[in-house]
Amino acid sequence: MPARRMRYDVAVTGVGMVTPGGIGVRPSWDLILRGDSTASTDPELAGLPVDFSCRVPGFDADRLLGRRIAWRQDRMAHLGLVAAREAIADAGLDPKSWDGTRVGIVVGNALGGTRLFEEARSALVSEGPRQVPPMLIPQMGLSSLGGFLAIDCGATGPNLTTVTACASGATAIGTARDLLRSGVCDVVLTGGTEAALSPTIIAAFHQLGALSNRGDDPATASRPFDIGRDGFVAAEGAGILVLERPADARARGAEPRALISGYGASADAYHPTAPRADGAGVEQAVRMALADAGTPPEEVDHINAHGTSTPLNDVAEAQVIRRVFGDRPAVTSVKGALGHTLGAAGAIEAICTVLSVQHGVVPPTANLNNPDPQVELDIVTKAPRAMPVSTAISNSFGFGGLNAVLVINAA
Structure with a gap:
């Protein structure tokens, strides 16, 4: 296990979400619960x-x-901007009065503006090059949300976009924490966004064999950890968090919702899409995050799993959780409710983990009716579970074997 280091907490002072559950944290969280x-x-x-x-x-x-x-x-920037405005308001910050040079932005995205690209490609083929929109490049680029968000709120500090497939949002949060640790920024807006429900992307995921084929009953198609799972359901959404140093937050009278206390990242170095069956890369990221937070596994109360509803991922992740934590933590996957929001998933699920820590409740895993016997975990089903959550982790994994894990503690 990696050597422990001095723990460095950053405060989550604001959150914003736009998800298939609704526009805003409250409707999204209520649906998830x-x-x-x-x-x-x-x-x-x-x-x-x-x-x-x-x-x-x-x-x-x-x-x-x-x-x-x-x-x-593009729509992916629309979703991210609305979530960011909610997060900034939730933090009690006013962009008109802050020092923009001390405000950074780190946001994750996996696929960029696919919808506008498809429309432009269609226009090129049918009507010629003069019909390609002149703003296409700045609209579809993966870094576009970072740029548009900086313009929207006057943040002139470091501006980064993380691209680690479906771990992008979690990677962004870990990177944002490092900006605060380094002293470069006093406030960082971070998270992820994705709006890639375009026909070509969905057809490609289907050709890859990654999607559920339950078109006769879509509502039950995403079923993490269930014996009958057959793939994920593609989704769109955005999650943005405001991070500050705890002392800075409290000095201005802000009460943190929770603390980001640890971050671990790794690469499987194994396969373009499939996870390692032994979960070695995932376990490496989990143990790195725990060591970074100075937290032994037995102190973790809750795990917000990546839980995609795919046959290989769910078993590999469950085996790592069992190996590192045993069967004590309460486990959930919100993808049963929201589907898989791809590059935004790590951020949305980190916010859900923050809310679980803050409010002492773990949401159920939707559509889990017949647990896979290979998944020997305490998975919350049917109804939310009220329980003290002092320490939790949020897992995020992506194609290419890219892994990111966050440790989240009570403030």
């Missing part, structure tokens, strides 16, 4: 072998952001 599924037939995917997804309901970018801002951006 109910264990409702958000998967349904998607008209934009009509005619594909997999024609269902988890979309954000009722999202009107013109109304939420204003048309002058919305027209310049």
Whole structure:
């Protein structure tokens, strides 16, 4: 196990979410606690072998952001900006009065502006090059949310985009913590966004064999750790957190929701898409995060699992959890409710873990009715479990064997 280091806590003072559960933290969290599924037939995917997804309901970018801002951006930036504005307000910060040179941005994204790219490609083929939008490159780039967010709130400090597939959001949070540790920033806006429910992306995931094929009953398709799982359900969403040093937060009268106390990252160095069956890379990241936080495994009360509902990932992750923690922590996966938000998943699930720590409740894993016998864990099902959560971890793993794990503690 890696050597322990002096623990360095950063405070989570604000959170914002836009998910298939709703626009905002409250509706998203309420749906997750109910264990409702958000998967349904998607008209934009009509005619594909997999024609269902988890979309954000009722999202009107013109109304939420204003048309002058919305027209310049792809949907993935729209989702991230709305979540960021909520997080900043939740933290009690006013961008008009802060020192922007001390405010950094680190956001994760996996696939960029796929929807606008598909539309531009179609216009090129059918109508010629003059119909390709001149703003396509700044709209579709993976770094676009970071740039647009900086403009929106006047943050002129370091601005980074992390791209570690479906671990991107968690990688961003760990990187943001390092910016605070280094003293470069006093406030960091961090998290992840994704809006890649375009036909080509969904067709590619299907060809890869990654998606559930339960088109006859989409609401039950995402079933993490269930014996009948057959793939994930693609989703969109965004999660943004405001991070500060605890002393700085309290000096301005802000009460932290929770603390980010540890971060671990690793690469399986094994396969472009499949996880290592023995989970060695995942275990390395978990133990790195625990060592970084100075936390022994027996002190962990809750694990927000990556839990994708894919046959290989769920078993590999469960075996690592069992090996490192035994069967004591209460485990959940919110992907049964929200689907897999790809590059945003690590951020959304980190926020869910923060809320579990803050409120002492672990949400259920939706659609888990027949647990896989290879998954020997205490998985929360059917209803939320009220319990003290002093220490929790949030797992995030991505294609390429890219792993990121966060340790989250009570403030």
